[in-house]
Amino acid sequence: MAKVVVIGAGFSGQTAALYLKKKLGAKHNVTMISPWPRFTYIPSLVWVGIDRMKPEKVMFELAPVLQKKGINFIQAWARSIHPDDQYVTIETKDGEIQKVDYDYVINATGPHLNFEGTEGLGPDEGNSHSICNIHHAKLARDAYLEQVKRMEKGEKVKILVGTGHGQATCQGAALEYITNIHNDLVKRGLRDRAKIMWISNEPQLGDLGVGGVCASKHGYIMKSEQFMKSLFAEQNIYYQVQTAVKKVEKGKVYWENYDGEFGETEFDFAMLIPQFKGTKIKYIDKDGQDITDRLTNPAGFLKVDGNYGKPWEELKASDWPRTYQSPYYKNMFAAGIAFAPPGSVSKPHTTKNGTVITATLPRTGMASGIIGKVAALNIVDMIEGREPSHKESMAEMPGACIASIGKSIWNGSAASIIMYPVVPDYERYPDYGRDLKASGLEIGLAGAWIKRTLHTMFIYKMKGNPGWSFIPE
């Protein structure tokens, strides 16, 4: 009997655990370790953050779902992985340290939200907000509603949304939040009392950490930059890109731009996405030596079968990982945000003062689910005596970002951004790096219906309900 441990219960962890159990059945043991008792459907937190969806609608209890599937669930923090001795050290909520043995392990821990990377950033410091987890989304909602009350009294407020670090990712989530705020204020009849501003580390508007998207539209090739400019013009949203937020004080952010100039922007409410780093799990070898630096990249993400160390200009589609297997320990995989990308897709930039301003590649949602499935199926291959045969590079993977602009299924809207592949492949598609026939940029009510359908379908899938595996990642 093989023992497979999945660390993390997000999109990739839950997908991996479900596929492992489906393929391995009762013959083998699948264990999930997560410090949180619930699964959270992160893409809908934008609605929680403006009080358009109740928090309980985006979560479900993991234990009964996993128990029904025959997957062991341990609610604990994973503290260290011992790849030579094949066990994970965990710390339970009572502070008890335990060992969990494994034959195969998937690190699907998601990100460490590196608020400490920017002075004063985050809800803990009280200067800015985030919608990266349910707790933060609830705090953001409460703070946003306070501003709504001020506007109802006739006051004018400044709302700032974007990225809170020069190397932050997930601009798509911030984009959804800012457009949902616009839509919410329009519905409340308060839009004229808010100055809404976008600040981000993208090289240009609409980059979204994927180097921008192009699509054929009305006989022209449209860039996501024009698409986003049009959206911001329509919604009267001010914007500033090529900017790293350096410090957040109460009511004020201090930033540096591409030219190395410093400045400040005042706000009454700010939601700024932090830098994502790898979770603080140590890797310890058989001699008790900490080998984390060898197994992970400088940001703490686990290195897998990618080609690391190349400069941005030389990175090719073929350098991106395909099996998500560690090159050092063949029974160790990483999925979702936890794997180390070989580099950024967006053009990196360093200011004359040495500040790195680079939008990093999002590896959430669709990509997370696909990678979780690939890692699980490769482990199944190995348990059954085969080499890992499942390969899905992000340079061969489709991406669909349905960015909500309003939740209502009657008069809501969403920007549908479809691309293939996520990581541009200039050898296959020399002009734009992507297949324009497969790419799309569109705004409309249809997107709101898709967003709502995805919410229902993915929660259904993640619960492992009948037919879950027929729903694509």
Add this chain to the structure above:
Amino acid sequence: MQLSNEMKPTKKTLFLRKCKIYQFYRFIRLNSKILRVSQFPPKHEK
């Protein structure tokens, strides 16, 4: 901070974005596109 004034949607575009019949058609088209790309991605070409 900049405020763009480029490519504001026309009244026709705004109407089409809300038109339930047209948007139902777009819903089917977009879903089939997403499913087609995810399930049958373009083949490798030299």
